[in-house]
Amino acid sequence: MEPVLEVKDLNISLKEGCNTYKAVENVSFSIGKGQTLGIIGESGSGKSLTCMAILGLLPADVWDYDAEIVLNGKSLPFRDNKAMRGYRGTDIALIMQNPMSAFNPVMTIKRHFEETLAAHKNWNKNQIKAAALEMLSQMRIKNPETVYNSYPFQCSGGMLQRIMIALAVIMEPSVLIADEPTTALDLTVQFEIIKLINQMRKKYNTSVVIVSHDLNVIAGIADEIAVMYSGFIVEQAPAEEVLNSPLHPYTAGLFRSRPSYSKERLSEISGQPLSLKQRNSMCMFSERCPLKGEGCSNFEMLAHKVSDDHFVRCCAKEMTKTSA
């Protein structure tokens, strides 16, 4: 199957004076039509950077980045802000993590819809309103007319997140990027939002990249899971495979620390991830790794292919597999 979005060798580094610090390294993935890729990782692992890079939204004076990003067979001009404008919102839509601050507080929801659609389509205000109200009711907003005319600060966080989904899906984009869409919301609303994103994916056959640090969110929706740690995808495979037989010690640790309704003490991954400036040629996870061995201190984070659609960046796994 032809992939809708393909990211090849994405490298992002932070510019600080004359120095650069690598923040995301060799990230590659592709998503097929109507598929969902879940990216999971802790804060600072490079998940959001990856999303912003795809949209070309990383400020060039702070970030240096390079990749080949292919959308529907065409290479994206992510460095060219002007050219990217035509893709943003129409081909690639974004759902952000903090709906309360993403909307402009001095503009009504109506103005948000109008300016977004006016930027890409030649619709008049009535057409926009009809489409927006239809979309809002699909988001199970009970009184779309009232919501349409209200200001962002008059809506709840969950409501705004639905409006954001409506604003994203209204142009039927081929890729929907959801960057921590549920982080700012309470648990019951989280579930609703995930369900809505999934419904929209099915309805419009959109490909979804969903980023979260919450395993439950990812497990519930993703076809494929990429686990990020310190700027690398340390393990990537179809969802069931990652969930049932995680190979990377970090993935395994994540799953062990997933809360369940038992009285046992939750296990944790001890220690802290390396800061950008501490990163060097050893395995990024080795300091915290239960399987740490001699090879770890000089490991270039190479990908080891376990099967056609499963790879892991771990030297312990590499050795055990090759020796077995």
Added chain:
Amino acid sequence: MGKYIIKRLLQLIPILLVVSILAFGLVRVLPGGAAVAYLTARNIAPTKESIAAAEEYLGLNQPLLTQYFIWLKGAAAFDFGVSYASNKAIAPEILGALRNTMGLAAAAMVWLVLISVPLGIFSAKKPNSAFDHFSRGFAFLGASAPSFLVGFLLVLLFSVKLNLLPSFGKRNFASYIMPSLTLALGYIASYSRILRNSLLENMRSTNVLYARARGLKEKRVFSAHTLRNSMIPVVTNFCLSVGGMLAGSVIVEDVFSWPGMGRLIISSIEARDYPMIQAYVVIMALLYITINLVADILCAAINPKIRYEA
């Protein structure tokens, strides 16, 4: 919104009452006494007899409360009595001066918008560029230079050396230029910096990122999101200082011999023209409150959050 305005207008009544009591009382506690001042203004020697006659004439021998109510009754009808110094009715004299001061303030506002908005925008577009440093230096100088100095320097340059602009008085359009610029300079300095910082902060805000992520044109992102939101603190601050601009033009009016409220009050205080001082205090208070109300409405107009909470 209508309710809000009515509520604010009703609040005017108690405030003005208190102000009138203060204005009335203030003049009574000043040393010297009104009758003596009245006589001195007329070049009559203050003897016992002449003082008694003046007190009789001015109604100063009546009980304080009666005096207050007589004065208040007049003031409510905008009749503040007769000036001791000029022997003319006070209301038209004060209104004439007020018109001049407001004209000066309006011209200063034009300078303010014309200079500080572009200054703020261009320094925010390229922070720490040569232009930004220049505008920072300008702001520093403008905010710290006292207006009498700036005024005299302008006079020296444009009137004495270049002979382009009139150095004093209010004669034609050109005579507005220097006094209003002098009055505006301090405000220009601070507002251009407020706008710059507010713009820089908003440029990095989530709603601007989201606007860009929705594929809006850069122009629209700037005007509808970055600039509009950045104007809120500027307008709020500006609203606070309009009143100050009106009342604070004293020095500028003195430097340029501008026939405004500032000069009027200074000469009235010197002449101990009590009815004029009282009228000035009451009218200034009324003006201040009205302007603050207009300013609040303006703030509510650009910031819906205020509109809905009020």
